[in-house]
Amino acid sequence: MSRECYLTGTKNRVVNAVTRRGEARAAGGVGRKVTGVTKRTQRANLQKKTISERGIRRTVWISASALRTLTRGGFLGVELG
Secondary structure, X not given: OOOEOOOOOOEOEEEEEEEXXXXXXXXXXXXXXXXXXXXXXXXXXXXXXXXXXXXXXXXXXXXXXXXXXXXXXXXXXXXXX
């Protein structure tokens, strides 16, 4: 099982880390210049929790935002525990 939210499908993303040099124009410089672009992963905020779905208990990865929604009773048929 991959690290993906069981309820919302949230998972890791691949994003660019942009390295810049120089001083911004607003601060009196000539502008910021890009000196490098590197790929990196932005990890989802996943927590391992036990949920009960239609009477079946299972341990799954849940994103923090889904966990907050779940504690308020936002997902039908799914509850913590």
